[in-house]
Amino acid sequence: MDGRIMISLRRTVNDRFPILVAVLVVLALFGGWAAYAAYAAEETHGSTEFEHGATVQVPNPAFPNGTDLTDRSTYFATVAPELDGEFAYTYETDQTDEVVVETEVTAVTRVVPDEDDEHEEFWSQTQTLQEDERTVDSGETERVDFTVDVAQEKDRIDEYEWMLGEAPGDPEILVMVETIVVDADDGNSELATDQDEMRIILEDDVYTVEAEEPGGLAAFFPPGLLTTIQFLVSSGLLIASLAALVLVGIARQQGVLIPPERERETAEFEHERKVFDEWISQGRISDEQLDGSGVETATLRDLVDVAIDSDRRVVEDPERSSFYVLDGAAHYKFAPPQERADEGSAPPEQDIDDEGETSDEGETSNE
Numbered sequence: 019m020d021g022r023i024m025i026s027l028r029r030t031v032n033d034r035f036p037i038l039v040a041v042l043v044v045l046a047l048f049g050g051w052a053a054y055a056a057y058a059a060e061e062t063h064g065s066t067e068f069e070h071g072a073t074v075q076v077p078n079p080a081f082p083n084g085t086d087l088t089d090r091s092t093y094f095a096t097v098a099p100e101l102d103g104e105f106a107y108t109y110e111t112d113q114t115d116e117v118v119v120e121t122e123v124t125a126v127t128r129v130v131p132d133e134d135d136e137h138e139e140f141w142s143q144t145q146t147l148q149e150d151e152r153t154v155d156s157g158e159t160e161r162v163d164f165t166v167d168v169a170q171e172k173d174r175i176d177e178y179e180w181m182l183g184e185a186p187g188d189p190e191i192l193v194m195v196e197t198i199v200v201d202a203d204d205g206n207s208e209l210a211t212d213q214d215e216m217r218i219i220l221e222d223d224v225y226t227v228e229a230e231e232p233g234g235l236a237a238f239f240p241p242g243l244l245t246t247i248q249f250l251v252s253s254g255l256l257i258a259s260l261a262a263l264v265l266v267g268i269a270r271q272q273g274v275l276i277p278p279e280r281e282r283e284t285a286e287f288e289h290e291r292k293v294f295d296e297w298i299s300q301g302r303i304s305d306e307q308l309d310g311s312g313v314e315t316a317t318l319r320d321l322v323d324v325a326i327d328s329d330r331r332v333v334e335d336p337e338r339s340s341f342y343v344l345d346g347a348a349h350y351k352f353a354p355p356q357e358r359a360d361e362g363s364a365p366p367e368q369d370i371d372d373e374g375e376t377s378d379e380g381e382t383s384n385e
Contacts, residue, residue, distance in 0.1 A: 035270060042263045049256030053249055064109040068216050068229035072098035092226045099169035105195045110157040117156060118200045123148040123164045126192040127171045129185045140185040166191060168225050191218040283355040290318040297322050298332045303342050310347035321352040
């Protein structure tokens with residue numbers, strides 16, 4: 019990653035340190051709360067399922083009278099006019115041993131428009147098929163039976179169309195099951211609600227049944243998997259937030275978040291060296307070429323500006339570890355931060371006089 023980007027990030031973290039700490043504390047608290055909630059949560063899941071069939075009531079050459087046809091996609095209304103259905107509901111929880119399951123089954127006979135039509139339905143008629151309330155053990159499956167008189171509903175549709183006119187849509191019977199689970203030991207507090215549908219599509223002398231697949235989270239996830247995932251993710255968020263708090267705290271205390279001036283200058287130089295590479299050529303500058311007056315620029319960018327203004331190129335001398343622009347008798351120089359640091363740390367030169375005395379600025383003697 020670019021050194022300037024790292025320095026910018028460190029500065030941002032240092033300048034926004036209180037805000038960052040506050041965010042990390044909030045994330046840690048949220049992760050801890052969510053992890054505890056997942057750990058302490060009571061394991062609860064439910065599932066639903068439709069089953070259906072019809073009994074042959076009219077003698078015919080295909081099926082003996084009294085034959086039970088089960089779980090077919092299509093039934094013949096002329097020989098099996100009534101559809102028998104069963105709705106199975108299972109609710110399992112660790113909160114209580116017994117639950118009260120209230121179930122209501124209704125049938126909505128209606129004419130629905132084609133897919134391109136914006137209307138939801140042209141008309142509808144609702145009737146209750148079954149109501150049930152019973153106490154079952156947690157995990158026990160409650161089964162509710164109901165019967166739809168398909169032939170009677172077809173007659174109802176013919177009657178409505180005779181009175182209202184034929185609507186440009188498809189007739190169907192929508193079986194809707196609403197289930198409410200309550201805890202009788204806790205003042206009938208509601209534990210769960212569910213609504214399921216089974217569609218009966220009417221077509222001349224046959225009807226097609228489209229039932230929902232077994233529903234509920236338990237049909238897709240093993241019991242406890244969701245809680246385990248929530249606990250792991252929440253714990254990870256808690257640990258990561260606390261670790262980040264510790265790291266940024268140590269970094270700030272040790273001054274890592276405030277980049278030294280030399281490091282900043284070095285990163286800036288490396289960036290400018292890449293940006294202005296097309297203006298720079300490598301070469302060797304002789305001492306004679308540096309005899310004239312010289313000017314040292316503060317940055318490589320400034321030196322490139324001089325080269326552009328004077329229609330010259332920047333020459334990088336690897337032996338001198340510096341960059342130059344030669345303009346007649348004058349020359350312009352830029353020394354990278356590392357080179358300037360090395361020059362600044364060099365020991366002062368010492369002079370030796372004719373009597374063997376050495377001096378540092380003329381003050382020391384060998385006496």
